[in-house]
Amino acid sequence: MLAECVRTIMSIQASQGLRVLGINILGKFLQNKENNVRYVALQQLIQVVDIDYKAVTRHQTTVIDCLKDHDLVIKKQALDLLYKITNAANVKSIVKELVTYLLVADSEFKKELSNKIC
Numbered sequence: 001m002l003a004e005c006v007r008t009i010m011s012i013q014a015s016q017g018l019r020v021l022g023i024n025i026l027g028k029f030l031q032n033k034e035n036n037v038r039y040v041a042l043q044q045l046i047q048v049v050d051i052d053y054k055a056v057t058r059h060q061t062t063v064i065d066c067l068k069d070h071d072l073v074i075k076k077q078a079l080d081l082l083y084k085i086t087n088a089a090n091v092k093s094i095v096k097e098l099v100t101y102l103l104v105a106d107s108e109f110k111k112e113l114s115n116k117i118c
Contacts, residue, residue, distance in 0.1 A: 003029070003040050010048045020055045023048060027059035035071050042066065042077035049084045057085045064097050067105075075109055083116050 006022040026048075029041035042063070049056045063085075066078035079098075086094050098117050105113055 003037075003044065007044060010044070010051060016052070019048075019052050023052060023055040023059070027062055030059065030062045030066060035069075035074060038066060038069070038074055039071075039077060042074065042081055046077070046081050046084060049081070053085070056081075057090065060085060060090065060094070064094075064101075067098075067101050072106070072109060076112065079113060079116055 003026075006025050009018055009022040023045070026041040026045050029037050032038055032041075045056050045059070045063075060082070063078050063081050067075055067082075069075055069078070082094055082098070095117055098113060102110060102113055102117070
C-alpha cells in the first residue's frame with residue numbers, strides 16, 4: 001500500500017523533497033471517502049509533524065475539513081493533529097475554525113474540542 005511507502009520514507013534519512021512528497025500523498029489521502037484511509041493518513045501525519053512541520057501545516061485546511069466527518073475517531077484524530085500544528089502564526093485562524101465548529105459539534109465531541117481550544 002502507498003501508505004506503507006510513505007511510512008518507510010519517513011523512517012529513513014530521506015531527502016526533504018522525498019519527505020514532502022510523502023506528506024503530500026498523506027494530504028491526498030485525507031480527501032478520500034474511505035474512513036480507514038483518512039484515519040491512516042491522520043495518524044501518520046501526527047507521527048511525522050515533528051519531522052517536517054512545514055509540509056504538514058500545508059494541509060491545515062484539509063485537516064479542518066476532517067473535523068466535519070461523521071466518524072468520531074476521524075474527528076478526534078483531526079483535532080489532535082490541529083493541536084500539534086498550532087503555533088503563533090496560525091493560532092487565530094485555527095481557533096476561529098474550532099470555535100465556529102464548536103457551535104455545531106456533537107455533544108460527545110464538545111468537551112474534547114473545548115479542552116483543545118483552551
